[in-house]
Amino acid sequence: MGNYLLRRLAIAIPSLLGISLILFVLLALAPGDPFGELASNPNIPPEVREALRVKFGLDDPILIRYLHWLVAMLHGDWGFSFASRIDVDQLILQRVPTTLYVVGSSQLLALAVALPVGVLAAMRPYSVFDQIANTFAFIGFSLPTFFTGLLLILIFSVNLGWLPFVYRADINASGWQWVWEYIKQAIMPVTVLGLFQAASYTRYVRSAVLDVIRLDYVTTARAKGIGERKVIVKHVVRNALIPVVTLVALQMPSVFGGAIVTDQIFRVPGIGSLLISAILANDTPVIMAVTFVFACLVILFNLLADIIYGWLDPRISFR
Amino acid sequence: MIERELRNQIADVRAGRLSRRSFVQNMVALGLTAPMAGVMLTQSGVAMAETAFPYKEPPKAGGGAVRLLLWQAPTLLNPHFAVGTKDQEACRLFYEPLAGWDQDGNLVPILAAEIPTKENDGLKEDGLSVVWKLKQGVKWHDGTPFTADDVVFNWEYAKNPETSAVSIGSYKDVRLVEKVDDHTVRMTFAEPTPFWADAFVSAYGQIIPKHLFAEFIGGKSREAPANLKPVGTGPYLFADFKPGDTVLGKRNPSYHVAGRPYFDTIEMKGGGDAVSAARAVLQTGEYDYGWNMQVEDEILQKLENGGQGKVSFVPTGNIEFIGLNFSDPNVEVEGQRAYYKTRHPLFSDPAVRAAINLLIDRASVQKFIYGRAGNATANFLNNPERFRSKSTSFEFNIEKANQILETAGWKKGSDGIRAKDGKPLRFVFQTSINSPRQKNQAIIKQACQKAGIDVELKSVVGSVFFSSDTANADTYSHFYCDAEMFQTTMTQPDPQFFMNQFVSTEVATKENKWQGRNISRWQNKEYDEVFKQAQHELDAVKRAAMYIKLNDLVVDDHYILPENNRLRATALKKGLVMHESGWDNDLWQIANWYRES
Numbered sequence: 025m026g027n028y029l030l031r032r033l034a035i036a037i038p039s040l041l042g043i044s045l046i047l048f049v050l051l052a053l054a055p056g057d058p059f060g061e062l063a064s065n066p067n068i069p070p071e072v073r074e075a076l077r078v079k080f081g082l083d084d085p086i087l088i089r090y091l092h093w094l095v096a097m098l099h100g101d102w103g104f105s106f107a108s109r110i111d112v113d114q115l116i117l118q119r120v121p122t123t124l125y126v127v128g129s130s131q132l133l134a135l136a137v138a139l140p141v142g143v144l145a146a147m148r149p150y151s152v153f154d155q156i157a158n159t160f161a162f163i164g165f166s167l168p169t170f171f172t173g174l175l176l177i178l179i180f181s182v183n184l185g186w187l188p189f190v191y192r193a194d195i196n197a198s199g200w201q202w203v204w205e206y207i208k209q210a211i212m213p214v215t216v217l218g219l220f221q222a223a224s225y226t227r228y229v230r231s232a233v234l235d236v237i238r239l240d241y242v243t244t245a246r247a248k249g250i251g252e253r254k255v256i257v258k259h260v261v262r263n264a265l266i267p268v269v270t271l272v273a274l275q276m277p278s279v280f281g282g283a284i285v286t287d288q289i290f291r292v293p294g295i296g297s298l299l300i301s302a303i304l305a306n307d308t309p310v311i312m313a314v315t316f317v318f319a320c321l322v323i324l325f326n327l328l329a330d331i332i333y334g335w336l337d338p339r340i341s342f343r
Numbered sequence: 344m345i346e347r348e349l350r351n352q353i354a355d356v357r358a359g360r361l362s363r364r365s366f367v368q369n370m371v372a373l374g375l376t377a378p379m380a381g382v383m384l385t386q387s388g389v390a391m392a393e394t395a396f397p398y399k400e401p402p403k404a405g406g407g408a409v410r411l412l413l414w415q416a417p418t419l420l421n422p423h424f425a426v427g428t429k430d431q432e433a434c435r436l437f438y439e440p441l442a443g444w445d446q447d448g449n450l451v452p453i454l455a456a457e458i459p460t461k462e463n464d465g466l467k468e469d470g471l472s473v474v475w476k477l478k479q480g481v482k483w484h485d486g487t488p489f490t491a492d493d494v495v496f497n498w499e500y501a502k503n504p505e506t507s508a509v510s511i512g513s514y515k516d517v518r519l520v521e522k523v524d525d526h527t528v529r530m531t532f533a534e535p536t537p538f539w540a541d542a543f544v545s546a547y548g549q550i551i552p553k554h555l556f557a558e559f560i561g562g563k564s565r566e567a568p569a570n571l572k573p574v575g576t577g578p579y580l581f582a583d584f585k586p587g588d589t590v591l592g593k594r595n596p597s598y599h600v601a602g603r604p605y606f607d608t609i610e611m612k613g614g615g616d617a618v619s620a621a622r623a624v625l626q627t628g629e630y631d632y633g634w635n636m637q638v639e640d641e642i643l644q645k646l647e648n649g650g651q652g653k654v655s656f657v658p659t660g661n662i663e664f665i666g667l668n669f670s671d672p673n674v675e676v677e678g679q680r681a682y683y684k685t686r687h688p689l690f691s692d693p694a695v696r697a698a699i700n701l702l703i704d705r706a707s708v709q710k711f712i713y714g715r716a717g718n719a720t721a722n723f724l725n726n727p728e729r730f731r732s733k734s735t736s737f738e739f740n741i742e743k744a745n746q747i748l749e750t751a752g753w754k755k756g757s758d759g760i761r762a763k764d765g766k767p768l769r770f771v772f773q774t775s776i777n778s779p780r781q782k783n784q785a786i787i788k789q790a791c792q793k794a795g796i797d798v799e800l801k802s803v804v805g806s807v808f809f810s811s812d813t814a815n816a817d818t819y820s821h822f823y824c825d826a827e828m829f830q831t832t833m834t835q836p837d838p839q840f841f842m843n844q845f846v847s848t849e850v851a852t853k854e855n856k857w858q859g860r861n862i863s864r865w866q867n868k869e870y871d872e873v874f875k876q877a878q879h880e881l882d883a884v885k886r887a888a889m890y891i892k893l894n895d896l897v898v899d900d901h902y903i904l905p906e907n908n909r910l911r912a913t914a915l916k917k918g919l920v921m922h923e924s925g926w927d928n929d930l931w932q933i934a935n936w937y938r939e940s
Contacts, residue, residue: 073811073858075504108418108586109565118585177619181627188629191530191613194589196408291615293588301416301587301614306806323884 032330036323043319044097044312045090051308052086058106058306080106093312103309107302112313115298122193123294126213127283131275133218134225141222142229143261146237147164157226164223173216173289180212187212213290217283219277228271232264266336273329275319345888353884354862362664363389367447377448377662378836378926382538383883385460394445396922396935398603406594406605406938409919412630415618416587416613421570423501423508424551428928431546432634433611433928436592437484437575441475441494442540444836444926445673446657450540454478454489454550454576456526459539470535470881475543477526480598483552484574484581491522494543496553498530505561510547512840517542531905535881538837545836550576578604578934588613598934605937611775618642619693626913631938632921633914634929639779640714643912650916656715656910658842660833662719663907665703665772665787665826667696672823679853680816680823683864687825688766694751695768696901698744699826702790705737705906712779717907721898731893744794753795761795770825771815773801775808780828783906790917813856820857822864836926838890839878845897847871865902 056082077083081092096103102112145154181189188209195205236242237260245255287296295314302310334340347785352369355361363384370380378733417433425431435682441455450458451813456476459465465474481489497522501508519531520542530542542548552574558566573581576599579592588610594604612630617638624633625646636643636654642655667690668681676682689695705719721737753761753768761768772787774780781802787799803817808829816823833841843849848871849861870893897903918939922932 072504072507072509076507079507104565105418105586109424110419110571110586115586170653181629182622185627189627190615190629192589192610192612192622193582193585194591194610196608196610288615289619292611293585293614297614298587298712303416306810 029267029331031328032327036327037331040320044094044316047312048090049086051311052089056200058082058308064300065262067299095257097316102313105302105307105310107305107307107310114293115310116313116317119293119295119298122191122292123296126191126210126286126292126294127217127278129210129215130217130221130283131272133214134221135272136224137219138225138229142226143233143256143264145226146230146233147256149234153337157230161223161226164219164226167220168287169216169283169285172220173212173286176212176216189290191290193293213283213292215321217286223270225271228268229264232267233260234262236264266333269336270329270333273325273332276328277318277323345891346847346885349884349888353384353389354387356384357387357389364447371658371787375890376446376833376836376838376926377446377531378450378540379448379538379838379883379887381448381450382540383887385458385778386466386883388461394447394449396449396932397920398935399605399937399939400602401605401607401937402940405607407887408608408610409606409632409936409938410630411609411611411632411634412620412623413611413613414615414617415634417611418586418794419570420546420573420581420584420590421567422551423497423506423510424564425546426509426571427633428546429613431549431928432930433548433590434573435546435577435928435933436579436590436609436611437573437577438549438551438582439575439577440545440550441477441543442548443545443931444924445922446924446926448836448926450544453476454481466539470539471532472536473530473539474523475528475530478599479526481576482597483554483576484595485552487552487554487692489550489552489576490525491528493550494528495520495554495777496557497541497550500551500556500560500564503561506564508564513541513547519883525927535879537881537886538839541837579609582608600934603934607692609933621654621854621914624916625649625654628652628916631916631919632929633645634714636912636914638912639712640716643914644714650917652915654715655913655921655923657913657923657925658718659909659910659911661909662828662833662905663828663830663909664724665828665904665906666906667699667826667902668821668824669864669866669902672825675761677853681821681864683850683852683866686745688823689768689770690902692751692754692763693901694747698747698794698902699791699796700904701738701740701744701747702787702794702796703737703904703906704739704786704790706739707812708786709907712782712908713907716910716912718910720905720908738889739790741790741793748794748796755795759792759795760797767797768795769797769799771799771801772826772828773803773808773824774828775819776802777805783828813858819845819859820851820859822851822862828906842874842877842890842893845870845893846874865897865900865904867896867900870896 104111105115141157145157148154179191180187191209195202197205242259245259284296284300287294299314352366356363356366367377367380371377387551413429413792415429417430419430420434422434422438425434439453442450442452446452452458456478459473459475483489487562498514501507501510501514517530518533522527523529555569555574556567571584577596578595580595582591582593584590592609594607617636620633621636621638625630625651647653668687670681671685671687672681674685676685709717709719748761753763755761774784784800788800791798807815807817808819810818819827819829844860845865847866849859850864851857851859851862873889873892880886921936923929924931
């Protein structure tokens with residue numbers, strides 16, 4: 025097991041290097057310029073713009089810039105944002121709590137919906153309940169989040185006036201009111217993200233349970249006279265969950281990565297909105313850092329998923 | 344001639360026969376800015392008007408919270424680094440300049456005790472020095488008194504190229520700023536400077552405290568903790584800042600103007616898009632103020648109908664225009680296309696330019712695309728419709744355009760496209776991707792078709808079009824295209840820098856990495872001469888006459904076709920009173936904002 029872990033981590037290093045090189049070169053070759061805004065501002069002489077380019081090292085060859093970045097990154101220096109002139113790690117850390125709160129709750133909501141619905145649907149395949157669940161699942165993942173988001177805003181903010189549609193990270197209240205305000209403003213983004221995710225989870229859970237429920241040992245358990253409830257919970261679901269757990273583990277990086285579309289619609293100050301505004305401003309150090317962190321998380325959770333898989337199913341061994 | 348007229352008008356103002364406001368309006372119609380008109384009056388011995396801002400003291404229980412929504416989020420809080428207006432607006436909560444510009448071009452003192460004039464010995468006859476008297480008893484938020492040292496420091500800080508301040512343009516030409524006493528500062532220029540009210544005024548004039556920034560001048564400027572935690576003299580104390588998201592402030596109880604500000608707390612939220620920001624102010628009322636409503640007027644009107652709030656428009660100097668390429672974008676000379684010594688094969692014929700000018704339906708573009716947020720204009724320098732003078736005009740006339748082309752020898756072929764000497768009247772017209780611009784392009788294409796001109800439309804993503812990327816041929820400054828449309832913003836209230844974008848020495852070339860400001864490559868000897876004279880003309884009236892002349896030279900040659908003078912739109916929730924100005928930031932008078940009960 026220890027050996028396996030070491031080997032996996034060793035393999036991860038070249039892939040991370042490769043990913044970072046590709047990201048860096050792509051960003052360097054992409055059109056656009058972090059000082060574009062300066063260019064259209066006649067108050068700023070071109071010399072200043074040039075000086076800034078030189079100061080921020082934008083005129084060096086790509087490979088040299090990459091090496092500079094890599095060395096700095098290994099020393100824990102993530103660079104600084106061109107737009108706000110502060111360190112990138114600080115900028116990202118500021119966004120983490122909000123992202124975890126919003127995207128994390130939406131994942132929990134997704135699981136809370138998908139598990140019972142998927143299992144019930146699989147227990148009675150092609151029943152009325154299954155049909156309805158299927159229909160909703162299909163509608164759920166066919167509707168893009170920007171559409172459902174705007175729809176909810178139209179209904180709950182504009183027409184009914186119940187919920188705010190601008191997310192505020194600093195709420196001017198204390199005690200229960202603070203908690204309530206926080207929940208209230210997160211309802212819409214969490215619902216939009218959660219139901220979208222739940223739709224696809226439901227399909228996975230249903231098919232996983234269907235695979236297991238017809239196996240001989242389930243029939244044996246039933247024949248022994250164990251209650252239906254116990255059969256489902258102890259014998260079926262536990263085994264059926266193996267692929268679902270892997271799937272959820274692989275979804276985890278996106279919890280950190282945030283949700284770009286919903287962040288934008290509801291003005292949630294998460295990592296997704298940081299990434300999109302950095303892209304719009306051509307703020308390369310920020311784009312680079314966010315995408316690289318994302319790549320690291322994908323690799324890490326991949327490894328984690330493999331390990332969990334082996335733990336859930338002892339037949340799999342690590343070699 | 345123009346000069347004599349100007350002098351007569353000023354005499355009328357002095358004698359009280361002409362109101363100050365109508366004088367300013369006349370000047371604006373001639374293509375000057377309101378601040379320049381204000382300076383002209385001051386120099387001629389007419390004192391600046393005292394601008395009064397209506398204000399109501401907050402109720403005993405406090406003024407409550409005010410919430411501002413910007414669809415671009417502020418990313419930094421140091422006014423000397425504030426590139427975009429979003430950052431400047433955020434800085435204005437905490438920092439203040441010596442003076443700001445009001446809507447009519449009057450200089451309004453903020454940290455200054457009075458505006459320098461000849462009468463109070465603030466201005467010298469030779470135009471070489473200005474003396475600012477500072478307001479007494481002003482304190483920084485941390486209790487340190489505000490003095491002349493702070494003002495001197497800001498000049499040293501900004502002009503140092505190592506600091507890489509974006510405000511450098513306002514300070515680098517000031518030769519010396521010295522302290523006369525604790526509350527008096529003298530500014531000396533290397534050359535006679537007719538427009539002195541640039542340094543220490545308005546957005547880039549916001550003063551930062553010496554005691555917190557002195558160590559961080561030059562290369563270390565990025566490391567100053569106060570870049571993110573501002574300590575200013577302004578009406579609000581810093582509470583919290585999340586870059587790219589929110590700025591929070593609370594009332595400064597010891598603000599230097601008694602009874603102000605009104606609100607207990609202020610919140611500035613950024614991000615999202617303009618339409619939903621308009622919705623949050625005008626429809627749901629979640630926010631009190633919506634910044635820069637670049638939303639189609641039709642939508643704004645619909646939202647306003649709910650009665651929750653209204654949109655207010657203020658004139659600016661920004662102009663949307665079409666530039667025809669002076670040079671030939673299809674021939675490569677010295678490793679670059681559109682080389683300034685070449686001539687465009689079609690547009691070098693004045694008849695073609697005159698015809699295109701007649702084919703731009705400015706009135707319809709304004710009516711159907713920009714609505715209240717724009718005024719159709721024929722002047723390059725701004726010209727709001729209600730102030731329009733009778734001497735400038737534009738026309739939309741397909742028949743006349745056809746006639747001009749016919750007379751000039753451009754004959755229609757079998758495909759309906761005119762041609763002369765085997766050259767068909769066909770050109771490519773580019774702009775950035777932005778829905779009103781694409782509609783605008785289509786209107787022009789349609790009209791040109793009716794006159795036998797074939798226009799091919801091209802649109803480029805904004806982030807590419809407006810970038811300074813030397814490797815990308817699609818930027819607006821490369822101008823490897825026949826015609827293009829974009830907006831030029833007028834960030835300085837003085838036209839000198841604005842008008843240098845048509846000087847021959849400023850043409851964009853490969854050598855200056857296409858950073859020259861003369862993008863259409865238009866060159867005119869007379870223009871260069873007059874521009875040079877205007878740079879050193881001390882007499883404000885003569886100088887004004889020269890700029891009017893420059894404007895006419897550009898516009899009459901039809902290479903530059905002004906189309907629409909933009910207005911700045913702001914969404915306000917019912918009851919909130921702000922004091923806006925097109926020549927300064929929206930928040931320039933944030934201390935005087937209040938809520939009507």
